[in-house]
Amino acid sequence: MDLQEAAIVGVGESRLGQHPGWSALALQREAALAALADAGLALGDVDGLLTSPLRVATWAMPCAVVAEGLGLKPRYMATLDVAGATGTSMLHHAAMAIASGQCDTVLCVNGQNLLSHSARAGAVQKMADAGWAHPDYEGPYGPLLPSLYAMLAQRHMHEFGTTPEQMAQVAVQMRANAALNPLAQKKEPLTVSDVLASRMITSPFHMLDCSVVSDGAAAYVVTRKDRARDLRQPPVKLLGQGYGYSHTYIGDSPDIVRTGAVQSGADAFAMAGLAPQDVDVAQLYDCFTITVIVELEDLGFCPKGEGGRFVQDGHISLQGSLPVTTHGGLLSAVHPGTAGGMFHVIEGVRQLRGQCGPRQVDGAEVVLVHGNGGIIGLHCTALLGRA
DSSP states (O other): OOGGGEEEEEEEEOOOBOOTTOOHHHHHHHHHHHHHHHHTOOGGGOOEEEEOOOSSSOOSSHHHHHHHHHTOOOSEEEEOOBTBTHHHHHHHHHHHHHHTTSOSEEEEEEEEEHHHHHHHHHHHHHHHHTTOSOTTTTGGGOOOHHHHHHHHHHHHHHHHOOOHHHHHHHHHHHHHHHTTOTTOSOOSOOOHHHHHHSOEEETTEEGGGBOOOOEEEEEEEEEEHHHHTTSSSOOEEEEEEEEEEOOSSGGGOSOTTSOTHHHHHHHHHHHHTOOGGGOSEEEEOOSBHHHHHHHHHHTTSSOTTOHHHHHHTTTTSTTSSSOBOTTOIIIIIOOOSTTHHHHHHHHHHHHHHTOOGGGOOTTOOEEEEEEEETTTTEEEEEEEEEO
């Protein structure tokens, strides 16, 4: 099965930030129509649909609810949930469906009114109630999602000397990128001192080490490569892809600072016939500042234990050796739940098209997009290139 027979031809998003009165379905419809318009296609051209469950509504069959809401009659449809890795996993599933002849054009769409539905505190509680902690050995102690990621940060600091200042630098860079993104939720300048002075959430994380909570939806359209040549935008192809799994609950991890990104990255590079040094831009999942540091190491961009210093030395800036998460990511641009990782895919596509304006990386030809799900236990890596 040749996954390169499929190409991304349209990307789009809804309004982002906080928008009371907008339902999850309304946001998804706005994103879907934007992605189709970007490609020069209409809803009638779609015969495949991929979406994901919500935290704000009980949809027994999410893909059916979305199909009905958009007026689609797909030949192929599924509801995927690989947590934060869903955005990159959808791309892989869409490419497989097209390569196998199941359908010709897949709409991938996801999003919800996570912030307006219950405000930031309510959204954090919803995620805690979703079962990220082991029901017998972790859940009874009441950890919130940031507390479980803080264990990763504490261990990384203990083993490698990573500092709060180095983690804060990730947040500073994401905010600098977001300031160049007209759609980003947070654009006010940040300094390392600002991050360290923000409210402590769970040691060592301050508020600004943690992702935002947003209303918003994202969508992209994948179709056959031969059809893509006749559409509005230059197509982008999937060069390589891989999955990695290390644990479900953080307490089950054999080594929490070495993640499944090692496997997902290795498989994606092997499929593409590329290596980390071939990547021009890395759209890394950034739910917490430590996540970016660990992903940089496990994907092979720097040695294990050197991620903090790699960030500190400016390598992830737009002018650095490896620009990272150029739209501002989950830390500053947008994070409406499982749709968050889809915005990384969208930004990767736009970088390859040369459409990112002041945050454009000159000459970008290979983009890595990485999604992380659960408590850094599920991983999906994709390598994108110009078709």
